[in-house]
Amino acid sequence: MKIGIAGTGRMGAAMATRLLARSHSVSVWNRTRQKTEALERAGAAVAATPQELSTNADVVITMLTDALAIDATYRGGQGLLAGEIRGKLFIDMSTVRPEIEKALAQSVRAKGATLVECPVGGTVGPAKEGKLFGFVGGEIADVERARPVLNDLCRRVEHVGSIGAGASVKLAINLPLLVYYQALGEALSLCRNVDIDPARLIDIFADTSGGPNMLKVRGAAIAATLQGKETTPVTFDVNLIRKDLRTMLDEAQGLSVRLPLTSQALERYDEAARNGIGASDATMLPAYWLGHGQM
Numbered sequence: 001m002k003i004g005i006a007g008t009g010r011m012g013a014a015m016a017t018r019l020l021a022r023s024h025s026v027s028v029w030n031r032t033r034q035k036t037e038a039l040e041r042a043g044a045a046v047a048a049t050p051q052e053l054s055t056n057a058d059v060v061i062t063m064l065t066d067a068l069a070i071d072a073t074y075r076g077g078q079g080l081l082a083g084e085i086r087g088k089l090f091i092d093m094s095t096v097r098p099e100i101e102k103a104l105a106q107s108v109r110a111k112g113a114t115l116v117e118c119p120v121g122g123t124v125g126p127a128k129e130g131k132l133f134g135f136v137g138g139e140i141a142d143v144e145r146a147r148p149v150l151n152d153l154c155r156r157v158e159h160v161g162s163i164g165a166g167a168s169v170k171l172a173i174n175l176p177l178l179v180y181y182q183a184l185g186e187a188l189s190l191c192r193n194v195d196i197d198p199a200r201l202i203d204i205f206a207d208t209s210g211g212p213n214m215l216k217v218r219g220a221a222i223a224a225t226l227q228g229k230e231t232t233p234v235t236f237d238v239n240l241i242r243k244d245l246r247t248m249l250d251e252a253q254g255l256s257v258r259l260p261l262t263s264q265a266l267e268r269y270d271e272a273a274r275n276g277i278g279a280s281d282a283t284m285l286p287a288y289w290l291g292h293g294q295m
C-alpha cells in the first residue's frame, strides 16, 4: 500500500518516520519543501504538489495546523482533491472543529473517495514510536480500512462515532491538559518560599493527584525549565495551545456551553505569547508564570 502524507511539520514528519520504519512505501508533500528533505534522505518520495501526492498514493494522511491549512491543501488549485482519487482513503489527523471534518468528508465523498478523521493524543516522541492515541470518527467500513495504518501509528485506536466525533473527543481531552499548564504555574507559585529541588517538587506532583499523566512524561522537562533551561526541541508550542483553546471556545459557542477556565487560560497564554514565548515549548509555561505572576 502506498501512503502519502501531506503536512510534514513536527507531527507529520514523525509519523512519516514511523511509517518508513514499518517498511511502508511513503511519499510526502509539505508547503515548505525544506521540511521534507530529511524524510527524502530516509527513503520517502517527495511530491511537488498535493495533487501529485494524492494521485500516486492509495491512502493519504493529512496532519495540518488548522482549518485554513486543510482548505488550502485539499481544495487549492493543485490540492489533494484535484488528484485522481476515486476509491481512495483519506485520514485527516489534524486537530480542528467537528464541522471542519464533516465538511471535508463531504468534499472528499463528492470526488468518489472517503475520509475518516483521526486526531491524536501524544506528541512527537510517541508519533515516532507508534504510540499515539487515535480518536477516530467515520463509517465503520472506512474505519476498518484505515485501521492497519492507524495501528502502525497508535498504541490505541478508539472509534468514537461518526465523522466529527473524533474531533469532539480530541478537543475535550486536550482541554484539561492545556488548562493544566497554567494551573501548575499557579500551584508552583504557592511554593516559591519552599526551599526544594524543582525536580523533586515536580516528582511529588507527578506522584499525587496534583499531577496528570502528562507530568510523568514531561515532568523532567518542566523541572529543567524551573532551573532556567529552555526545552528543545520544541514538540508542542504555545501558539498551537492557543489555537487549540480558540478552537475549543469556538466549538463551545456553537454548542451554547460556557468554558470560563478555558477562556482564562487562553488570556494568560495570549499574554505569554505577547511576551515572546509563543514559539516555545508548552513545558515552558509554568516557569514563565513563576516569572510573570507576581502582583
Ligand SMILES: NC(=O)c1ccc[n+]([C@@H]2O[C@H](COP(=O)([O-])OP(=O)(O)OC[C@H]3O[C@@H](n4cnc5c(N)ncnc54)[C@H](OP(=O)(O)O)[C@@H]3O)[C@@H](O)[C@H]2O)c1
Residues within 6 Å of the ligand: 006, 007, 008, 009, 010, 011, 012, 030, 031, 032, 035, 063, 064, 065, 066, 068, 069, 070, 072, 073, 093, 094, 095, 096, 120, 121, 122, 123, 124, 235, 236, 237, 240, 244
Ligand atoms: N505537536 C504536538 O504535540 C501535537 C500533538 C497532537 C496533535 N497535534 C495537532 O497536529 C497538527 C499539526 O501539529 P504540528 O505540531 O505538526 O504543527 P507544525 O509543526 O506547525 O506543522 C503544521 C503543518 O501544517 C502545515 N500548514 C500550515 N498552514 C498551512 C497552509 N496554509 N497550507 C498548507 N500547509 C499548511 C505546515 O506547513 P509549513 O511547514 O509549510 O508551515 C506544517 O506541515 C495540529 O492540528 C496540532 O494541533 C499536535
